[in-house]
Amino acid sequence: MKAYTEWNREELLAEKAKVQADYEALKRRGMNLNIARGKPGTEQLDLVRPMMDVLRADSDYMSDGIDVRNYGNLEGVPACRRFFADLLGVKPENIFVGGNSSLQLMYDVIGKAYIYGRGPGKKPWMQEGKVRWLCPAPGYDRHFRISENFGMEMIPIPMKEDGPDMDLVEELVRDPSVKGMWCVAKYSNPDGIVYSEETVRRIASMETAAEDFLLMWDEAYCVHEFAVPFQPFPEILSLCAAYGHPDRVYAFASTSKITFPGAGVSCFACSEDNMAWMSKLLGVQIISFDKINQLRHALFLKDRETVLALMAKHAEILRPKFACVLDALEKEIAPLGIARWAKPVGGYFVSVNCMPGTAMETWRLCKEAGLTLTKAGATWPYGKDPEDSNIRIAPTLPPVEQLQSAMEIFCTSLKLAVLNKLTEA
């Protein structure tokens, strides 16, 4: 089969009639599925049931001499600080353990910079004329929404196979109003790209005009391989420190996609000075996050090795789901030359770059046929994909059979959107 672009108008119109009929038939099936978000499936959640049994007797709630049921220990239960330290390869004193949401911690880190500045005596960002922010794109919509809410001017940075375009980044950070950057260095959301060592080194070492430049380093998928064994990843705190920028970076992680999305634990890792600053400011708003849940997680997940054993079980559940999506794309879309996608080996998404100008229409057609995808454009700052091309597929929630039907709808919708575009007057 040859690519649509090589078909003549007559062939395209005939194909369009056929695909339109396929689409109407699929619509009549009455699917009702939402795969807009990277939600784990029920099978994955059930893996963690034994965690709810680790705290039984009253004495179980004592840890390092602390009654975790009571007030105190703002930075988190020591056992859980040690756990995250092992996971990320840092020291426990560099770990602040939060509640169930790393997003909340990210919001707070930026919020404090905005209201109080990045450290004692530093200028609050709300007093800056303009704050610019580097956003590798496509990226995570919730990151972009935080930036947008603080009135930042977001600058999209093209993603390459080894991470963001570093030539461009190094040029832009010469502007002192460029105050920071979002990064998901391992299995980026949505592309599943792993930043190369060279890219990470350049990010850690680059000289920024803003001395209070803030690197927001989201390790959301740092142990989330599904198609390959665990891949070690660079430890960004010590890298930044080695290049003379110890206070540049906050790294974030959570168990949202290890235990429970709605009831896990989160952390940030940072330098000692950043820890002192954030603890002082966070201490105004909270006495401590939920230490019972922190201890429960520390006792169950234990260390990186134990987590990796659990993640191997997640991988078994996820592999057929990702295969289902990739097989459908390979079989239905690849021969037509109307989209490109990477084959991720970790993370939570398949990122499809459709023929420019067809993503929103594909999304709309899917929606009309009962399949809700992440809204086209959402993976770009301000929800505006300049090429109207990127669509994020989140295969993790539904069972494989349902995902197969979903992919029929997706592929047919994409074909129809492209055919509509190619046959426009």
Next chain:
Amino acid sequence: MKAYTEWNREELLAEKAKVQADYEALKRRGMNLNIARGKPGTEQLDLVRPMMDVLRADSDYMSDGIDVRNYGNLEGVPACRRFFADLLGVKPENIFVGGNSSLQLMYDVIGKAYIYGRGPGKKPWMQEGKVRWLCPAPGYDRHFRISENFGMEMIPIPMKEDGPDMDLVEELVRDPSVKGMWCVAKYSNPDGIVYSEETVRRIASMETAAEDFLLMWDEAYCVHEFAVPFQPFPEILSLCAAYGHPDRVYAFASTSKITFPGAGVSCFACSEDNMAWMSKLLGVQIISFDKINQLRHALFLKDRETVLALMAKHAEILRPKFACVLDALEKEIAPLGIARWAKPVGGYFVSVNCMPGTAMETWRLCKEAGLTLTKAGATWPYGKDPEDSNIRIAPTLPPVEQLQSAMEIFCTSLKLAVLNKLTEA
């Protein structure tokens, strides 16, 4: 025995020598006790152990068709919204359930007003020249610290037996820069005062020059009687609405002193418009708070009636502790006329107003003898008690025997501080 103020200098010097000797003897006992915060004791925490058993099977995590382990439901699990609605006497749709900290929600409500304003199109407070805030004092130091952190000018309002001095409040709110007020209407922290119906009505009905006036209504102790049966309390949302100010108030509650201080659930209650505004803004920073813990609480605590039965057990544990403190004051201090205190029937504190100019010295003497109290002054805005008089005693944490020793230290320290002052050259 007559009051110290009626003793002559010779008598005072003799007494001082005696009390100084008592103090030195107490110091040699080597006490090491911190009762600075309103922490429940271990016995209270043990009451709640069965709550950790309500979620066993995978199916237990389904509630109103929602898998509480997964993402979603920003405003909280419906079951837990219903629980808090019953507790506070409002509708479930007026309840937003948060994480383990109502302080965090308070910080967020004020933080959003500061950054984004109190509603669509309202002016962010950070753009106001000056924001003034009414602080009934003595009050809760963590409330004041939030106000201070947002750069507010705090105005202390004297507390009377039926709540804050409303004549003064009504006068001050004619100033448009007065943007809000802290209130703990039932068993105020630290005095244990219950605002009268008339006071509450005046707060709900008063005309404020600031149309975006924010009433921060902390129901921290709304079911926390220890010496009397449950006392019904006014429902502030409908009262404000009845007087034409539906968006004036956010009410806060938590289970920090019902289940676990470090791992309970919190909520705010507000109007529909406030709910829409806050949900939109909180949705930027978090997908949802911990819904497993919300459901666990809803299943265990059920409704106000079930909570009251639990609080009766708390009361049995707390009664002898408060009696210990009040008896010691009555026996050792009352005859000397060197301090006043109310006898609370609920809440978490005994608030002692020492002879002016002696609170800080009393605190220091206690500290030196191994007893850490809430720092003198902490109950006033900026930590500055204009009379240097108020000390907050938190009797809930230690066992009664330890509390008895602590009160020996407190009473002796107070006497010594007063005698030092009265015998100054």
